[in-house]
Amino acid sequence: xxxxxxxxxxxxxxxxxxxxxxxxxxxxxxxxxxxxxxxxxxxxxxxxxxxxxxxxxxxxxxxxxxxxxxxxxxxxxxxxxxxxxxxxxxxxxxxxxxxxxxxxxxxxxxxxxxxxxxxxxxxxxxxxxxxxxxxxxxxxxxxxxxxxxxxxxxxxxxxxxxxxxxxxxxxxxxxxxxxxxxxxxxxxxxxxxxxxxxxxxxxxxxxxxxxxxxxxxxxxxxxxxxxxxxxxxxxxxxxxxxxxxxxxxxxxxxxxxxxxxxxxxxxxxxxxxxxxxxxxxxxxxxxxxxxxxxxxxxxxxxxxxxxxxxxxx
Amino acid sequence: xxxxxxxxxxxxxxxxxxxxxxxxxxxxxxxxxxxxxxxxxxxxxxxxxxxxxxxxxxxxxxxxxxxxxxxxxxxxxxxxxxxxxxxxxxxxxxxxxxxxxxxxxxxxxxxxxxxxxxxxxxxxxxxxxxxxxxxxxxxxxxxxxxxxxxxxxxxxxxxxxxxxxxxxxxxxxxxxxxxxxxxxxxxxxxxxxxxxxxxxxxxxxxxxxxxxxxxxxxxxxxxxxxxxxxxxxxxxxxxxxxxxxxxxxxxxxxxxxxxxxxx
Numbered sequence: 001x002x003x004x005x006x007x008x009x010x011x012x013x014x015x016x017x018x019x020x021x022x023x024x025x026x027x028x029x030x031x032x033x034x035x036x037x038x039x040x041x042x043x044x045x046x047x048x049x050x051x052x053x054x055x056x057x058x059x060x061x062x063x064x065x066x067x068x069x070x071x072x073x074x075x076x077x078x079x080x081x082x083x084x085x086x087x088x089x090x091x092x093x094x095x096x097x098x099x100x101x102x103x104x105x106x107x108x109x110x111x112x113x114x115x116x117x118x119x120x121x122x123x124x125x126x127x128x129x130x131x132x133x134x135x136x137x138x139x140x141x142x143x144x145x146x147x148x149x150x151x152x153x154x155x156x157x158x159x160x161x162x163x164x165x166x167x168x169x170x171x172x173x174x175x176x177x178x179x180x181x182x183x184x185x186x187x188x189x190x191x192x193x194x195x196x197x198x199x200x201x202x203x204x205x206x207x208x209x210x211x212x213x214x215x216x217x218x219x220x221x222x223x224x225x226x227x228x229x230x231x232x233x234x235x236x237x238x239x240x241x242x243x244x245x246x247x248x249x250x251x252x253x254x255x256x257x258x259x260x261x262x263x264x265x266x267x268x269x270x271x272x273x274x275x276x277x278x279x280x281x282x283x284x285x286x287x288x289x290x291x292x293x294x295x296x297x298x299x300x301x302x303x304x305x306x307x308x309x310x311x312x313x
Numbered sequence: 314x315x316x317x318x319x320x321x322x323x324x325x326x327x328x329x330x331x332x333x334x335x336x337x338x339x340x341x342x343x344x345x346x347x348x349x350x351x352x353x354x355x356x357x358x359x360x361x362x363x364x365x366x367x368x369x370x371x372x373x374x375x376x377x378x379x380x381x382x383x384x385x386x387x388x389x390x391x392x393x394x395x396x397x398x399x400x401x402x403x404x405x406x407x408x409x410x411x412x413x414x415x416x417x418x419x420x421x422x423x424x425x426x427x428x429x430x431x432x433x434x435x436x437x438x439x440x441x442x443x444x445x446x447x448x449x450x451x452x453x454x455x456x457x458x459x460x461x462x463x464x465x466x467x468x469x470x471x472x473x474x475x476x477x478x479x480x481x482x483x484x485x486x487x488x489x490x491x492x493x494x495x496x497x498x499x500x501x502x503x504x505x506x507x508x509x510x511x512x513x514x515x516x517x518x519x520x521x522x523x524x525x526x527x528x529x530x531x532x533x534x535x536x537x538x539x540x541x542x543x544x545x546x547x548x549x550x551x552x553x554x555x556x557x558x559x560x561x562x563x564x565x566x567x568x569x570x571x572x573x574x575x576x
Binding site: 191198 | 391405458
Protein backbone atom coordinates (compact mmCIF):
# COMPACT_ATOMS: atom_id res chain seq x y z
CA UNK A 1 0.00 0.00 0.00
CA UNK A 2 2.88 2.32 0.75
CA UNK A 3 3.97 2.04 -2.89
CA UNK A 4 0.53 3.01 -4.17
CA UNK A 5 1.19 6.74 -4.75
CA UNK A 6 4.43 5.88 -6.51
CA UNK A 7 2.66 3.42 -8.84
CA UNK A 8 -0.14 5.94 -9.52
CA UNK A 9 2.39 8.64 -10.37
CA UNK A 10 4.25 6.29 -12.73
CA UNK A 11 1.01 5.34 -14.50
CA UNK A 12 -0.02 8.98 -14.90
CA UNK A 13 3.39 9.79 -16.39
CA UNK A 14 3.20 6.75 -18.67
CA UNK A 15 -0.02 8.15 -20.15
CA UNK A 16 1.58 11.48 -21.07
CA UNK A 17 3.07 10.89 -24.56
CA UNK A 18 -0.16 9.51 -26.12
CA UNK A 19 -2.04 12.36 -24.48
CA UNK A 20 0.40 14.92 -25.89
CA UNK A 21 0.70 13.40 -29.31
CA UNK A 22 3.64 15.74 -29.88
CA UNK A 23 7.33 14.92 -29.93
CA UNK A 24 8.16 18.33 -28.58
CA UNK A 25 5.96 18.05 -25.51
CA UNK A 26 7.06 14.46 -24.96
CA UNK A 27 10.64 15.75 -24.98
CA UNK A 28 9.76 18.35 -22.36
CA UNK A 29 8.16 15.70 -20.16
CA UNK A 30 11.20 13.46 -20.72
CA UNK A 31 13.54 16.23 -19.54
CA UNK A 32 11.23 16.79 -16.59
CA UNK A 33 11.49 13.16 -15.55
CA UNK A 34 15.29 13.11 -15.89
CA UNK A 35 15.71 16.37 -13.94
CA UNK A 36 13.33 15.11 -11.27
CA UNK A 37 15.47 12.02 -10.76
CA UNK A 38 18.62 14.15 -10.52
CA UNK A 39 16.84 16.51 -8.11
CA UNK A 40 15.66 13.59 -5.97
CA UNK A 41 19.28 12.41 -5.82
CA UNK A 42 20.36 15.89 -4.73
CA UNK A 43 17.57 15.76 -2.16
CA UNK A 44 19.21 12.68 -0.65
CA UNK A 45 22.45 14.53 0.07
CA UNK A 46 21.04 18.00 0.68
CA UNK A 47 17.53 17.38 1.99
CA UNK A 48 18.22 14.31 4.09
CA UNK A 49 21.90 14.52 4.99
CA UNK A 50 22.08 18.35 4.98
CA UNK A 51 25.06 18.45 2.63
CA UNK A 52 24.79 21.18 0.00
CA UNK A 53 26.70 19.33 -2.71
CA UNK A 54 27.44 21.06 -6.01
CA UNK A 55 29.38 17.95 -6.98
CA UNK A 56 26.09 16.65 -8.42
CA UNK A 57 26.80 18.66 -11.56
CA UNK A 58 30.18 16.95 -11.88
CA UNK A 59 28.61 13.50 -11.46
CA UNK A 60 25.94 14.38 -14.03
CA UNK A 61 28.70 15.32 -16.49
CA UNK A 62 30.90 12.33 -15.69
CA UNK A 63 27.88 10.09 -16.27
CA UNK A 64 27.18 11.72 -19.63
CA UNK A 65 30.76 11.44 -20.84
CA UNK A 66 31.18 7.89 -19.51
CA UNK A 67 28.24 6.48 -21.44
CA UNK A 68 29.10 8.46 -24.59
CA UNK A 69 32.76 7.38 -24.52
CA UNK A 70 31.89 3.75 -23.77
CA UNK A 71 29.80 3.65 -26.94
CA UNK A 72 31.97 5.77 -29.26
CA UNK A 73 35.48 4.84 -28.08
CA UNK A 74 35.16 1.38 -26.57
CA UNK A 75 32.49 0.09 -28.92
CA UNK A 76 30.32 -0.94 -25.97
CA UNK A 77 26.56 -0.83 -25.88
CA UNK A 78 24.47 1.92 -24.32
CA UNK A 79 23.74 -0.42 -21.40
CA UNK A 80 27.43 -1.04 -20.83
CA UNK A 81 27.79 2.76 -20.88
CA UNK A 82 25.28 3.10 -18.06
CA UNK A 83 27.17 0.50 -16.05
CA UNK A 84 30.47 2.30 -16.63
CA UNK A 85 28.83 5.61 -15.64
CA UNK A 86 27.51 4.07 -12.41
CA UNK A 87 30.81 2.44 -11.48
CA UNK A 88 32.99 5.45 -12.31
CA UNK A 89 30.69 7.77 -10.36
CA UNK A 90 30.62 5.45 -7.35
CA UNK A 91 34.42 5.26 -7.38
CA UNK A 92 34.91 9.02 -7.81
CA UNK A 93 32.30 9.82 -5.14
CA UNK A 94 33.89 7.46 -2.61
CA UNK A 95 37.37 8.77 -3.39
CA UNK A 96 36.53 12.48 -3.07
CA UNK A 97 33.78 11.96 -0.47
CA UNK A 98 36.05 10.44 2.13
CA UNK A 99 38.26 13.52 2.54
CA UNK A 100 35.70 16.27 1.83
CA UNK A 101 32.94 14.90 4.07
CA UNK A 102 35.29 15.51 6.97
CA UNK A 103 35.38 19.22 6.21
CA UNK A 104 33.04 21.78 7.74
CA UNK A 105 29.82 22.95 6.19
CA UNK A 106 31.06 25.90 4.16
CA UNK A 107 34.28 24.23 3.10
CA UNK A 108 32.22 21.31 1.84
CA UNK A 109 30.10 23.58 -0.37
CA UNK A 110 33.16 25.30 -1.83
CA UNK A 111 35.06 22.07 -2.47
CA UNK A 112 32.10 20.39 -4.20
CA UNK A 113 31.63 23.52 -6.31
CA UNK A 114 35.30 23.41 -7.26
CA UNK A 115 34.94 19.75 -8.17
CA UNK A 116 32.06 20.56 -10.54
CA UNK A 117 34.07 23.36 -12.15
CA UNK A 118 37.06 21.03 -12.45
CA UNK A 119 34.92 18.46 -14.25
CA UNK A 120 33.84 21.15 -16.71
CA UNK A 121 37.48 22.12 -17.29
CA UNK A 122 38.46 18.51 -17.95
CA UNK A 123 35.59 18.13 -20.42
CA UNK A 124 36.73 21.24 -22.28
CA UNK A 125 40.51 20.86 -22.13
CA UNK A 126 41.24 17.13 -22.28
CA UNK A 127 40.71 17.32 -26.02
CA UNK A 128 42.26 13.93 -26.89
CA UNK A 129 39.61 12.18 -24.81
CA UNK A 130 36.55 14.44 -24.95
CA UNK A 131 37.21 16.31 -28.23
CA UNK A 132 36.96 19.49 -26.15
CA UNK A 133 34.34 22.07 -27.14
CA UNK A 134 33.44 20.04 -30.24
CA UNK A 135 31.91 17.44 -27.97
CA UNK A 136 30.91 13.93 -28.98
CA UNK A 137 28.02 14.13 -31.44
CA UNK A 138 26.05 11.45 -33.21
CA UNK A 139 25.31 9.23 -30.24
CA UNK A 140 23.24 6.32 -31.61
CA UNK A 141 19.81 5.42 -30.26
CA UNK A 142 20.00 2.69 -27.60
CA UNK A 143 18.84 -0.76 -28.66
CA UNK A 144 17.49 -3.64 -26.62
CA UNK A 145 16.97 -7.07 -28.23
CA UNK A 146 16.60 -5.47 -31.63
CA UNK A 147 14.21 -2.80 -30.39
CA UNK A 148 15.50 0.70 -31.04
CA UNK A 149 14.65 3.63 -28.76
CA UNK A 150 14.54 5.80 -31.83
CA UNK A 151 11.59 8.13 -31.23
CA UNK A 152 10.99 10.63 -28.43
CA UNK A 153 8.08 8.52 -27.17
CA UNK A 154 10.14 5.33 -27.05
CA UNK A 155 12.99 7.11 -25.32
CA UNK A 156 10.49 8.60 -22.91
CA UNK A 157 9.50 5.13 -21.72
CA UNK A 158 13.15 4.17 -21.31
CA UNK A 159 13.64 7.24 -19.12
CA UNK A 160 10.45 6.51 -17.22
CA UNK A 161 11.61 2.95 -16.47
CA UNK A 162 14.83 4.32 -15.01
CA UNK A 163 12.94 6.96 -13.05
CA UNK A 164 10.66 4.35 -11.46
CA UNK A 165 13.71 2.30 -10.52
CA UNK A 166 15.73 5.25 -9.18
CA UNK A 167 12.86 7.05 -7.43
CA UNK A 168 11.59 3.76 -5.98
CA UNK A 169 15.04 3.15 -4.54
CA UNK A 170 15.37 6.69 -3.15
CA UNK A 171 11.86 6.44 -1.71
CA UNK A 172 12.65 3.17 0.07
CA UNK A 173 15.98 4.52 1.29
CA UNK A 174 14.53 7.80 2.54
CA UNK A 175 11.71 6.08 4.39
CA UNK A 176 14.00 3.51 5.98
CA UNK A 177 15.96 3.72 9.19
CA UNK A 178 18.92 4.84 7.06
CA UNK A 179 16.95 7.90 5.90
CA UNK A 180 15.85 8.62 9.46
CA UNK A 181 19.44 8.39 10.65
CA UNK A 182 20.55 10.82 7.92
CA UNK A 183 17.86 13.28 9.02
CA UNK A 184 18.97 12.86 12.62
CA UNK A 185 22.58 13.63 11.65
CA UNK A 186 21.39 16.70 9.75
CA UNK A 187 19.40 18.00 12.71
CA UNK A 188 21.96 17.37 15.43
CA UNK A 189 25.16 15.56 14.61
CA UNK A 190 26.72 15.57 18.12
CA UNK A 191 23.49 14.16 19.58
CA UNK A 192 23.46 11.36 16.98
CA UNK A 193 27.09 10.60 17.80
CA UNK A 194 26.28 10.45 21.50
CA UNK A 195 23.69 7.81 20.62
CA UNK A 196 26.26 5.63 18.90
CA UNK A 197 25.76 6.79 15.30
CA UNK A 198 28.89 7.14 13.13
CA UNK A 199 28.02 10.03 10.79
CA UNK A 200 30.68 9.43 8.15
CA UNK A 201 29.51 6.07 6.71
CA UNK A 202 25.97 7.43 6.41
CA UNK A 203 27.07 10.64 4.71
CA UNK A 204 29.43 8.76 2.42
CA UNK A 205 26.70 6.30 1.43
CA UNK A 206 24.27 9.16 0.70
CA UNK A 207 26.94 11.03 -1.30
CA UNK A 208 27.95 7.99 -3.37
CA UNK A 209 24.41 6.70 -4.01
CA UNK A 210 23.30 10.13 -5.07
CA UNK A 211 26.33 10.33 -7.39
CA UNK A 212 25.39 7.03 -9.02
CA UNK A 213 21.73 7.99 -9.50
CA UNK A 214 22.67 11.41 -10.91
CA UNK A 215 25.41 9.97 -13.11
CA UNK A 216 23.17 7.36 -14.69
CA UNK A 217 20.51 10.03 -15.28
CA UNK A 218 23.13 12.09 -17.11
CA UNK A 219 24.34 9.00 -18.97
CA UNK A 220 20.83 8.35 -20.29
CA UNK A 221 20.06 11.99 -21.05
CA UNK A 222 23.02 12.52 -23.41
CA UNK A 223 21.65 9.75 -25.64
CA UNK A 224 18.39 11.64 -25.89
CA UNK A 225 20.32 14.81 -26.78
CA UNK A 226 22.49 12.62 -29.11
CA UNK A 227 25.51 14.72 -28.15
CA UNK A 228 27.62 15.47 -25.12
CA UNK A 229 29.84 18.53 -24.94
CA UNK A 230 31.18 20.80 -22.16
CA UNK A 231 27.80 22.60 -22.09
CA UNK A 232 26.46 19.45 -20.45
CA UNK A 233 28.35 20.68 -17.37
CA UNK A 234 26.74 24.10 -17.57
CA UNK A 235 25.55 25.47 -14.24
CA UNK A 236 22.04 25.61 -15.72
CA UNK A 237 21.57 21.93 -14.81
CA UNK A 238 22.75 22.33 -11.22
CA UNK A 239 20.54 25.36 -10.83
CA UNK A 240 17.55 23.37 -12.09
CA UNK A 241 18.16 20.49 -9.66
CA UNK A 242 18.61 22.92 -6.79
CA UNK A 243 15.50 24.96 -7.60
CA UNK A 244 13.42 21.79 -7.73
CA UNK A 245 14.70 20.64 -4.34
CA UNK A 246 14.24 24.03 -2.68
CA UNK A 247 10.79 24.74 -4.11
CA UNK A 248 9.60 21.20 -3.38
CA UNK A 249 11.00 21.28 0.12
CA UNK A 250 14.40 19.84 1.00
CA UNK A 251 13.97 16.51 2.73
CA UNK A 252 10.54 15.76 1.30
CA UNK A 253 10.40 12.99 -1.30
CA UNK A 254 6.98 13.87 -2.74
CA UNK A 255 7.60 17.61 -2.53
CA UNK A 256 10.67 17.26 -4.73
CA UNK A 257 9.06 14.84 -7.20
CA UNK A 258 6.04 17.10 -7.72
CA UNK A 259 8.17 20.23 -7.92
CA UNK A 260 10.35 18.50 -10.51
CA UNK A 261 7.46 18.04 -12.89
CA UNK A 262 5.97 21.48 -12.24
CA UNK A 263 9.20 23.45 -12.54
CA UNK A 264 10.08 21.85 -15.88
CA UNK A 265 6.57 22.23 -17.28
CA UNK A 266 6.26 25.84 -16.08
CA UNK A 267 8.51 27.53 -18.71
CA UNK A 268 6.53 25.67 -21.39
CA UNK A 269 3.19 26.67 -19.91
CA UNK A 270 4.40 30.28 -20.07
CA UNK A 271 5.04 30.12 -23.81
CA UNK A 272 1.91 32.23 -24.46
CA UNK A 273 4.21 35.16 -23.88
CA UNK A 274 7.49 34.28 -25.55
CA UNK A 275 9.32 37.52 -24.72
CA UNK A 276 8.41 37.59 -21.08
CA UNK A 277 8.22 33.92 -20.22
CA UNK A 278 11.62 33.65 -18.51
CA UNK A 279 10.97 36.90 -16.66
CA UNK A 280 7.65 35.54 -15.41
CA UNK A 281 9.38 32.26 -14.54
CA UNK A 282 11.91 34.19 -12.46
CA UNK A 283 9.19 36.21 -10.79
CA UNK A 284 7.29 33.04 -9.88
CA UNK A 285 10.48 31.62 -8.36
CA UNK A 286 11.06 34.73 -6.26
CA UNK A 287 7.48 34.82 -5.03
CA UNK A 288 7.58 31.08 -4.27
CA UNK A 289 10.72 31.53 -2.21
CA UNK A 290 9.24 34.47 -0.29
CA UNK A 291 6.00 32.62 0.41
CA UNK A 292 7.50 29.18 0.96
CA UNK A 293 10.99 29.60 2.39
CA UNK A 294 11.16 25.90 3.30
CA UNK A 295 9.49 24.73 0.11
CA UNK A 296 5.99 23.43 -0.47
CA UNK A 297 6.52 20.45 1.87
CA UNK A 298 7.86 22.80 4.56
CA UNK A 299 4.77 24.96 4.22
CA UNK A 300 2.48 21.99 4.87
CA UNK A 301 4.66 20.85 7.77
CA UNK A 302 4.39 24.31 9.34
CA UNK A 303 0.59 24.29 9.00
CA UNK A 304 0.40 20.87 10.68
CA UNK A 305 2.66 22.08 13.49
CA UNK A 306 0.56 25.18 14.06
CA UNK A 307 -2.61 23.07 14.23
CA UNK A 308 -0.95 20.74 16.73
CA UNK A 309 0.19 23.64 18.91
CA UNK A 310 -3.32 25.06 18.87
CA UNK A 311 -4.74 21.67 19.84
CA UNK A 312 -2.35 21.37 22.78
CA UNK A 313 -2.93 24.87 24.17
CA UNK B 314 32.94 -1.19 44.84
CA UNK B 315 35.14 -1.20 41.76
CA UNK B 316 35.59 1.88 39.66
CA UNK B 317 33.53 1.85 36.47
CA UNK B 318 35.09 5.02 35.10
CA UNK B 319 38.64 5.95 35.85
CA UNK B 320 40.05 9.33 34.87
CA UNK B 321 43.79 9.57 35.33
CA UNK B 322 45.92 12.70 34.88
CA UNK B 323 43.54 14.31 32.39
CA UNK B 324 44.71 17.63 30.92
CA UNK B 325 43.31 19.88 28.20
CA UNK B 326 44.42 23.36 27.18
CA UNK B 327 42.89 25.77 24.70
CA UNK B 328 45.46 28.12 23.16
CA UNK B 329 47.77 27.62 26.09
CA UNK B 330 45.10 28.23 28.71
CA UNK B 331 44.63 25.20 30.92
CA UNK B 332 40.94 24.36 31.02
CA UNK B 333 41.76 21.15 32.83
CA UNK B 334 45.18 20.54 34.35
CA UNK B 335 45.90 17.05 35.59
CA UNK B 336 42.69 15.76 37.17
CA UNK B 337 42.14 12.23 38.40
CA UNK B 338 38.96 10.73 39.82
CA UNK B 339 36.81 7.67 39.54
CA UNK B 340 33.14 6.79 39.34
CA UNK B 341 32.18 3.65 41.24
CA UNK B 342 30.02 1.05 39.54
CA UNK B 343 26.44 1.43 40.64
CA UNK B 344 27.02 4.87 42.18
CA UNK B 345 25.64 8.32 41.53
CA UNK B 346 28.58 10.69 41.59
CA UNK B 347 28.33 14.46 41.51
CA UNK B 348 30.79 16.77 39.79
CA UNK B 349 30.58 20.32 41.10
CA UNK B 350 32.65 23.46 40.97
CA UNK B 351 32.37 27.13 40.05
CA UNK B 352 31.80 28.18 36.44
CA UNK B 353 34.94 27.76 34.38
CA UNK B 354 36.45 25.20 36.73
CA UNK B 355 36.79 22.67 33.90
CA UNK B 356 33.77 20.44 34.49
CA UNK B 357 32.38 20.68 30.98
CA UNK B 358 35.79 20.26 29.37
CA UNK B 359 36.35 17.17 31.49
CA UNK B 360 33.14 15.46 30.42
CA UNK B 361 33.77 16.52 26.80
CA UNK B 362 37.10 14.68 27.07
CA UNK B 363 35.54 11.66 28.77
CA UNK B 364 32.76 11.36 26.18
CA UNK B 365 35.03 11.86 23.16
CA UNK B 366 33.85 15.32 22.05
CA UNK B 367 37.27 16.75 22.90
CA UNK B 368 40.59 14.98 22.63
CA UNK B 369 42.57 15.33 25.88
CA UNK B 370 46.16 16.58 25.63
CA UNK B 371 47.28 14.15 28.29
CA UNK B 372 45.84 11.54 30.59
CA UNK B 373 43.89 8.31 30.34
CA UNK B 374 40.19 7.50 30.55
CA UNK B 375 39.14 3.91 31.14
CA UNK B 376 35.64 2.48 31.23
CA UNK B 377 35.42 -0.83 33.04
CA UNK B 378 39.13 -1.33 32.46
CA UNK B 379 39.02 -0.60 28.71
CA UNK B 380 40.98 2.41 27.47
CA UNK B 381 38.58 4.83 25.77
CA UNK B 382 40.90 7.85 25.68
CA UNK B 383 40.49 9.88 22.49
CA UNK B 384 37.96 7.54 20.86
CA UNK B 385 35.22 9.22 18.80
CA UNK B 386 31.96 9.87 20.72
CA UNK B 387 30.01 7.16 18.91
CA UNK B 388 32.55 4.47 19.88
CA UNK B 389 32.45 5.59 23.51
CA UNK B 390 28.65 5.60 23.44
CA UNK B 391 28.62 2.07 22.07
CA UNK B 392 31.02 1.06 24.85
CA UNK B 393 28.32 2.08 27.34
CA UNK B 394 29.13 5.68 28.29
CA UNK B 395 26.40 8.05 27.13
CA UNK B 396 26.05 11.76 27.89
CA UNK B 397 23.55 14.58 27.73
CA UNK B 398 24.35 18.16 26.81
CA UNK B 399 24.20 21.32 28.87
CA UNK B 400 22.26 23.14 26.14
CA UNK B 401 19.62 20.50 25.68
CA UNK B 402 19.77 18.66 22.36
CA UNK B 403 16.81 16.85 20.78
CA UNK B 404 15.71 16.24 17.17
CA UNK B 405 13.19 19.06 16.83
CA UNK B 406 11.61 17.75 13.63
CA UNK B 407 11.10 14.19 14.91
CA UNK B 408 8.23 13.09 17.11
CA UNK B 409 9.18 11.85 20.56
CA UNK B 410 9.16 8.16 19.66
CA UNK B 411 11.34 8.84 16.59
CA UNK B 412 13.68 10.85 18.83
CA UNK B 413 14.25 7.73 20.90
CA UNK B 414 14.66 5.43 17.90
CA UNK B 415 17.84 7.10 16.63
CA UNK B 416 19.95 5.31 19.25
CA UNK B 417 22.00 2.49 17.71
CA UNK B 418 21.76 0.09 20.65
CA UNK B 419 18.35 -1.55 19.90
CA UNK B 420 19.44 -2.02 16.26
CA UNK B 421 22.87 -3.55 16.93
CA UNK B 422 22.07 -6.78 15.14
CA UNK B 423 20.47 -4.99 12.18
CA UNK B 424 22.54 -4.49 9.02
CA UNK B 425 22.07 -1.88 6.29
CA UNK B 426 20.29 -4.31 3.98
CA UNK B 427 17.92 -5.29 6.84
CA UNK B 428 17.03 -1.64 7.33
CA UNK B 429 16.57 -1.01 3.60
CA UNK B 430 14.54 -4.15 2.87
CA UNK B 431 12.72 -4.12 6.23
CA UNK B 432 13.56 -7.75 6.88
CA UNK B 433 12.01 -9.75 9.71
CA UNK B 434 15.10 -9.12 11.77
CA UNK B 435 14.69 -5.36 11.31
CA UNK B 436 10.96 -5.40 12.08
CA UNK B 437 11.56 -7.40 15.26
CA UNK B 438 14.26 -4.99 16.45
CA UNK B 439 12.08 -2.02 15.54
CA UNK B 440 9.06 -3.38 17.43
CA UNK B 441 11.17 -4.03 20.52
CA UNK B 442 12.73 -0.55 20.27
CA UNK B 443 9.33 1.13 19.96
CA UNK B 444 8.02 -0.74 22.99
CA UNK B 445 11.09 0.34 24.94
CA UNK B 446 10.69 3.94 23.72
CA UNK B 447 7.08 4.04 24.94
CA UNK B 448 8.13 2.61 28.30
CA UNK B 449 10.74 5.32 28.68
CA UNK B 450 8.36 8.08 27.60
CA UNK B 451 6.02 6.79 30.28
CA UNK B 452 8.87 6.86 32.80
CA UNK B 453 9.59 10.55 32.09
CA UNK B 454 5.88 11.40 31.85
CA UNK B 455 5.77 12.41 28.17
CA UNK B 456 3.45 9.68 26.87
CA UNK B 457 0.72 12.17 26.06
CA UNK B 458 3.01 13.93 23.58
CA UNK B 459 4.55 10.78 22.06
CA UNK B 460 3.38 11.60 18.52
CA UNK B 461 4.17 15.32 18.65
CA UNK B 462 7.35 16.80 17.17
CA UNK B 463 9.96 17.60 19.82
CA UNK B 464 9.99 21.27 18.75
CA UNK B 465 6.76 21.92 20.66
CA UNK B 466 8.24 20.76 23.99
CA UNK B 467 9.20 23.18 26.74
CA UNK B 468 12.84 23.42 27.78
CA UNK B 469 12.25 21.21 30.81
CA UNK B 470 10.32 18.66 28.78
CA UNK B 471 13.20 18.52 26.30
CA UNK B 472 15.54 17.70 29.17
CA UNK B 473 13.25 14.85 30.17
CA UNK B 474 13.17 13.63 26.56
CA UNK B 475 16.97 13.78 26.42
CA UNK B 476 17.07 11.71 29.60
CA UNK B 477 14.79 9.08 28.08
CA UNK B 478 16.92 9.12 24.89
CA UNK B 479 20.06 8.42 26.90
CA UNK B 480 18.42 5.42 28.55
CA UNK B 481 17.51 3.99 25.12
CA UNK B 482 21.22 3.24 24.66
CA UNK B 483 21.18 0.85 27.67
CA UNK B 484 24.19 2.68 29.09
CA UNK B 485 26.36 1.54 31.96
CA UNK B 486 27.40 5.07 32.80
CA UNK B 487 25.40 8.20 32.05
CA UNK B 488 27.08 11.59 32.22
CA UNK B 489 24.50 14.34 32.76
CA UNK B 490 25.46 17.96 32.12
CA UNK B 491 23.16 20.04 34.32
CA UNK B 492 20.03 17.86 34.15
CA UNK B 493 17.84 20.23 36.16
CA UNK B 494 19.17 23.68 35.21
CA UNK B 495 16.22 25.55 33.72
CA UNK B 496 13.79 22.85 34.80
CA UNK B 497 10.65 23.91 36.64
CA UNK B 498 11.46 23.49 40.40
CA UNK B 499 8.34 21.40 40.93
CA UNK B 500 9.68 18.85 38.46
CA UNK B 501 13.18 18.55 39.94
CA UNK B 502 12.09 15.85 42.37
CA UNK B 503 10.57 14.02 39.45
CA UNK B 504 13.95 14.00 37.69
CA UNK B 505 15.67 12.78 40.86
CA UNK B 506 13.11 9.98 41.08
CA UNK B 507 13.74 8.94 37.47
CA UNK B 508 17.49 8.89 38.05
CA UNK B 509 17.11 6.81 41.21
CA UNK B 510 14.91 4.32 39.38
CA UNK B 511 17.45 3.97 36.57
CA UNK B 512 20.22 3.66 39.14
CA UNK B 513 18.40 0.82 40.87
CA UNK B 514 18.21 -0.87 37.45
CA UNK B 515 22.01 -0.79 37.32
CA UNK B 516 22.91 2.48 35.58
CA UNK B 517 25.70 4.53 37.15
CA UNK B 518 25.65 8.32 36.90
CA UNK B 519 28.12 11.17 36.82
CA UNK B 520 26.21 14.42 37.26
CA UNK B 521 27.32 18.00 36.78
CA UNK B 522 24.85 20.25 38.52
CA UNK B 523 24.81 23.56 40.39
CA UNK B 524 21.67 22.74 42.33
CA UNK B 525 23.15 21.81 45.73
CA UNK B 526 19.98 20.29 47.10
CA UNK B 527 19.63 18.06 44.07
CA UNK B 528 23.25 16.86 44.29
CA UNK B 529 23.15 16.35 48.06
CA UNK B 530 19.95 14.36 47.89
CA UNK B 531 21.06 12.13 45.06
CA UNK B 532 24.81 11.55 45.13
CA UNK B 533 26.84 9.05 47.08
CA UNK B 534 30.00 10.99 46.38
CA UNK B 535 30.87 14.42 45.09
CA UNK B 536 34.00 15.51 43.21
CA UNK B 537 34.79 19.22 43.49
CA UNK B 538 36.66 21.09 40.75
CA UNK B 539 38.30 24.48 41.01
CA UNK B 540 40.39 26.22 38.35
CA UNK B 541 40.93 23.12 36.25
CA UNK B 542 41.98 20.95 39.15
CA UNK B 543 40.30 18.60 41.55
CA UNK B 544 39.90 20.42 44.85
CA UNK B 545 38.55 17.56 46.90
CA UNK B 546 36.10 14.69 46.87
CA UNK B 547 33.95 12.87 49.38
CA UNK B 548 30.39 12.37 50.59
CA UNK B 549 28.19 15.41 49.88
CA UNK B 550 27.72 16.48 53.49
CA UNK B 551 31.45 16.41 54.14
CA UNK B 552 32.30 18.31 50.96
CA UNK B 553 29.78 21.06 51.58
CA UNK B 554 31.23 21.68 55.00
CA UNK B 555 34.74 22.00 53.60
CA UNK B 556 35.94 25.63 53.90
CA UNK B 557 38.00 25.29 50.70
CA UNK B 558 34.86 24.48 48.75
CA UNK B 559 33.00 27.48 50.12
CA UNK B 560 36.02 29.61 49.35
CA UNK B 561 36.18 28.37 45.77
CA UNK B 562 32.56 29.25 45.13
CA UNK B 563 32.48 32.55 47.00
CA UNK B 564 35.94 33.69 46.00
CA UNK B 565 35.56 33.24 42.27
CA UNK B 566 31.95 33.20 41.36
CA UNK B 567 30.34 36.02 43.27
CA UNK B 568 27.53 36.30 40.74
CA UNK B 569 26.02 33.12 42.08
CA UNK B 570 26.19 29.63 40.77
CA UNK B 571 23.28 29.56 38.37
CA UNK B 572 25.04 31.39 35.57
CA UNK B 573 25.39 29.26 32.44
CA UNK B 574 28.93 28.22 31.74
CA UNK B 575 30.52 29.57 28.60
CA UNK B 576 32.56 26.57 27.55
